[in-house]
Amino acid sequence: MSEIDPKNDRLNRRFAALKAEGRGGLVAFVTAGDPNPEASARIVKGLPAAGADIIELGMPFSDPMADGPSIQASSLRALNAGMTLRKTIELVRDFRRDDPDTPIILMGYYNPIYRYGVDAFLADAVEAGVDGLIIVDLPPEEDDELCLPARAAGLHWIRLATPTSDAERLEKVLTNTSGFVYYVSVMGITGTKSAARDSIAAAVSRIKARSDLPVAVGFGIRRPEQAQEVVSVADAAVVGSALVDTVKAGLDEAGQPQDDVAAAVHALVRDLATGVRSGQTE
Amino acid sequence: MELPNSYRTGPDERGHFGIFGGRYVAETLMPLILAVEKAYTAARQDPSFQADFDYYAKHYVGRPSPLYFAERLSDELGGGPGRGAKIYFKRDELNHTGSHKANNVLGQILLARRMGKTRIIAETGAGQHGVAPATFCALFTLPCTIYMGQTDIERQAPNVFRMKLLGAEVHSVTSGTGTLKDAMNDALRDWVANVENTFYIIGTVAGPHPYPAMVRDFQSIIGKEVREQMQEAEGRLPDSLVACIGGGSNAMGLFHPFLDDTEVKIYGVEAAGLGVNTGEHAASLTGGQPGVLHGNRTYLLQNDDGQIKDAFSISAGLDYPGIGPEHSWLHETGRVNYVSATDEEALDAFQLCSRIEGIIPALEPAHALAYVRKMAPDLNRDHIIVMNLCGRGDKDVFTVADALGVEL
Structure with a gap:
């Protein structure tokens, strides 16, 4: 049912290119507006050059129930600095002027979008150059809300699969999913634990047996060698909390960003990208 | 809005009351929510579940x-x-x-036992819904963790001490503004991280389906x-x-x-x-x-x-x-x-x-x-x-x- 023209599909093009290169991808997550809108724009703009293949941009929310302390804190920093959903979309529009190729996925919670208005949000997001959405609190049971309208508007709808997704549930999760499948490698919230390679490999095969979509693996990946390990069994590794923690480490005592906060984030992305590039896909 | 023939038939099978309700939770929580719904649907039709509820309601809670x-x-x-x-x-x-909180906690803890869950978590604002789970957990020998905002802990000191006397662990929530909504966020985080053994007793007629209907039924x-x-x-x-x-x-x-x-x-x-x-x-x-x-x-x-x-x-x-x-x-x-x-x-x-x-x-x-x-x-x-x-x-x-x- 996808309305996306394959030729203009940045996400599919990117995964196809990765396949051609014979390597896995790096999905870099940062929160839009963290630590403030200006520094955040610098951080996001530099991600592709540092080696991020796909950008996952968090839409800050006051009550991010599925996220751990790191990402929750980053959301609050952004909100306190005046970030809004409208400004997040502007950030993407601004980024897209200089970078027509790097896919951007917006990740967040439904309420700010609901408040913005679903139709207005989808129109603005598509126009700004957003490629897909991950909305944490919209499971398949609520697909009428945003998933189906988003697909019809030409956006990918990326869903999370978990270790507790049994065969029946996985079927449901994969229905209406597009772009890629985001496998949550450990139970719990973002940024706290990591999973063993073997269990990830088994889970990825389970998903691949039921879907042709690429599989990205996230939750708990912080170091280059972990990213390398993950892409040896999956199509991409998602790194979030480690980058967000780097933003936090780049703040002075008053919570203001030091000059090199963007550089520090980009340095970590570069290390992770090196890890990903040295991994072999099986 | 068209008015219904009955105001008592809701929610629909997806948990909606008109446009309200539903199941807006992360995929990590969905299997848990569905398991609670399935267990509750079965329990409602089981006379022994109602009999247990009636017994404790009368002899332990003091109803009517x-x-x-x-x-x-x-x-x-x-x-x-x-x-x-x-x-x-x-x-x-x-x-x-x-308080009335005992009615709901009794129902949910009987359901948790029925599901074989061995650990209880709950959120509380005033502490009444902390004291009630702590009480029933003492009665049924279940470990109990209560999430409570730091602000509320300060203004409800007597209830905090009650919970501790009853053997519960009171977890101070400092995220957000340290009140009930933040306690609920942290309880949900606990639940997704401990899916196997833990039952989350929500204290009010909110949360994902089936909680609003289930808590209403018990109350x-x-x-x-x-x-x-x-x-x-x-x-x-x-x-x-x-x-x-x-x-x-x-x-x-x-x-x-x-x-x-x-x-x-x-x-x-x-x-x-x-x-x-x-x-x-x-x-x-x-x-x-x-x-x-x-x-x-x-x-x-x-x-x-x-x-x-x-x-x-x-x-x-x-x-x-x-x-x-x-x-x-x-x-x-x-x-x-x-x-x-x-x-x-x-x-x-x-x-x-x-x-x-x-x-x-x-x-x-x-x-x-x-x-x-x-x-x-x-x-x-x-x-x-x-x-x-x-x-x-x-x-x-x-x-x-x-x-x-x-x-x-």
């Missing part, structure tokens, strides 16, 4: 709670003997643990008893029902059995804090807009960007920026009238009830009483009001002393 004619208060508000509305209190403050024992007791006392239905609303579980428990008796007027009283027009309040229906939080669509206190605002009330139990989804639906259909009472009005009612009736109410039902106080004088003695006195005020004496400038 009395329906008491507050004659002194009726006369006082009416301006003389036999004048003004006839006010009854449903005495749920006499339940073991001191409906309040309204069912009132129907029978009123029949015995007056031989008819009451004219008005009044209950306070934070998440809205005591109110839903009283209201639900009467929803289809459209001659019965129903009033839900939200906490207006310093006043709804000040922005410092907890009145989600009066001062909020529909949104999605904590697994359901409902009225929420939020800004234009959809960020959740902090609620404000002297009563920690009403200090929540949302409300149960069924209340949102009853609000939009017009079946229930949602009104509000300020901190000051609640404090006055708190003192009046203590002085006139010798009952120290919790600050939560003091909001309901504040509204009763407004409506009763203009009514005649043939108008019967039932107010849910859903909790006792022992826990609030420090807060009230502080508000009145009394040093203890």
